[in-house]
Amino acid sequence: MTSKTAAQDDTAFLGHPRALGFLAFSEAWERFSYYGMQSLLVLYMTKQLLLSPQVDRIAGFPAFHGFIEAIYHPGASIQAVASAIFGLYTSLVYLTPILGGFLADRVLGKTRTVILGALLMSAGHFLMAFDVSFLLALLCLILGTGCFKGNIAGQVGALYGDTDLRRADAFQIFYLGINAGVIAAPLIAGTLGEKIGWHYGFGAAGVGMLIALVIYLGGRRHLPPDPPLPSKGVARPKLAPSERGTILLLVALLPVMAASVLCNQQIFNAYLIWADRAVNLEIMGQKAPTTWLITLDSAVSVSFLAIMVVFWRMWAARFKEPDEIGKLTIGAFVSVAGVLCLAAGAAIAEATGTKVNLLWCVAFHVLNSIAFANILPVSLALFARAAPKAVAGAVIGIYYLHLFAANQTVGILGGLLEKMPASRFWLMHAAIALGAGVVFLLVGRIFARRLSPAAVGPDPLEAAA
Template sequence: MPHPDDRSFFGHPRGLGYIAFTEAWERFSYYGMQSLLILYMVHQLLHPGHIEHIAGFASFRHFLETLYGGPLATQPLASAIFGLYTGLVYLTPIGGGLLADRLLGRTRTITIGALLMAAGQFLIAFDVTFLIALTCLLIGVGCFKGNLASQVGALYATGDNRRADAFQIYYIFINAGVIISPLIAGTLGEIYGWHYGFGAAGIGMLIGLAIYLSGRKWLPPDSPAVESKEKAAKPRLTHREKMAIIALLLLLPVLTIAIIGNQQIFNAYLVWAERNVNLIFFGRKMPTTWLVTLDSIVSVSFLALTVVFWRLWAKKFSEPPEITKIGIGSLVAVTGFISLATGAAIATSSGTKVSIGWLITFHVLNSIGFANIFPVSLALYARVAPAALSATIIGIYYLAFFA
């Protein structure tokens, strides 16, 4: 049980350090795999000699082609698989949250999730187990993602203003993992072989699990519903808590609109950049997956700058509420996509490839928007969520990414 006055990790409870480092390694694992997945399918898995070996793929492909209304060639098929997977990844945390809040507790659910994700990473590079691997990853992320984030909020007492800063730190560590993953897992996969990249992602997940388990005594306790010995003792929601949940549900469509474009960075954006962007640096072609690292470096920088900006702002003016910050971030993010479209239009008219300068502009503007949307909205949900359903509410938050 963490002490409420613990400030041993940059002014925050020591448990935040264990959670943040765990999440960094989980994101290393997740984004290392995700940066390779679309390229792996387009260049190898979905071609003759491989595709026919995938267990259960004929039925799965029929389902996708029925869903999309016709036959799918290699690239559209890869995007359909990727889109379905990344969409379901943000649906499963609701089930994981309910499992943690009502049955197993967060710590055990997170441990199960980490083991499933590691298994999925090791299995995904083998043709026959591809769909099994995706299933392991989906269930694993569902058990892991929302529950770990809810533990960040649970480290702080009601009214503790450090909670918002904690989620900024949490997101900085997330992006640290994302920065490193394409450089290691992405490079290994693209240059030395897909197995090496996916294997590195699996090892990263096991490292994260080891860090998490080593810090168990510094983590917050499980929800009141799990800790209660008798079913009758489980706490009931008050009218105010029910109204808070309704308000959070109504906010989801707004967050979805703000988030949907950012999700393409790991899907169509990488395929488009590989074909249409001049990625030559000093006479050598930069691996396409390094664009994920570029995005993360810029994101970390502007996360830190955003924290500083709002602290300086608060010294002279009233700091805006979370909803206002989310609105500001959404508007800035839109300008990033406008700049990307402008660069593509100029390149098309001139018959050349898109300059990487346009991509850098996009990543800067998108990251400013990111810094005012993601950690702010997650902190909002963690603050408002009833204690008995904290992990479930965080799982519901990730529905915004489902689209």
């Protein structure tokens, strides 16, 4: 044990270090704010903001629209423009963690960088309450997420030594917190936005972010200290050849990971627009808010995150548990099955001239949640474990590039929803996820040993302790 990791006997929070509880609850409220805003974003743009005269009130929008047109070519379609803006925003929030990792590793340290990110995000959510500040709000949210997201995940990884087998479970618990926030976000922020007023929903998201900051500040004393920042004139630690090879392999996995989560990331964009128009959302004679589908997805995701933790523990008691690449492979193939449910439901509706039965969406969310539980927390745990300690913050930032790429692709593909039958649209997503599963399968057979704990090597500080 070192000062940078938790003791093996620190089990105050569900068998894990006390600090994990503060980090998980902070992340839960941060995700409440983020997904509360995101669940409303596309609907808000297509139903109000991008319509005249509201669009004329947005400061700087003519120049921004010219940029969107040059990059995405959405044309006159409001849905395509909204999809492009959504794709740009949600991709950049996963690009800026590289900047956040640099600030944490070289300038501010993780704790102060996380606090800065929380303050920026709070400002961004409250700025969303006004049409004129829409673009400034998005900028604050993009920069704030970059400072917050990667570094708080890095602090979770820093609670455990390389030989502490609780790390993978910790990230699944961390994702339980994320999904708890996502469940509440559409029910509160989404319902306020759709039923009372868009800006009330965005304001609720801002309050959630302030709660996240308060919880994080309350748990600071339980966090492991940040690694010392590099001093001027002191040589930066050099990476060993094996560490450079590990980083290259992790980078090579990014496009495959992006393809594997494409169906999940489309839920907040084209899926919501398609469901709003094409799915029968009537419950007891009343049309449910479209954003409640996000709550459904998150509730199912939380359930299967917990189920998968228990399942893999029971599996490991009798059989050899798959490594991270093995679980990623399983997740990608299950994702294919999930999106095929959407394609089937859409095909039946197209053939009969009716709306899509809601049960097809339920089946999609169940299968997608099983896939999610075996992809996102597992891949984050892989990067946190394999990252060389000298550049851990930057590597975690690099990890989020796969979500940058996925959301850019989501924005581009989302514009095709109006240009092809929905059944073909979802089959296209299934084919992409299938390709990712095949590549993961090959990587597992060829490179699994390269990413094993033995090949990556222990934390040098732990080895010296």
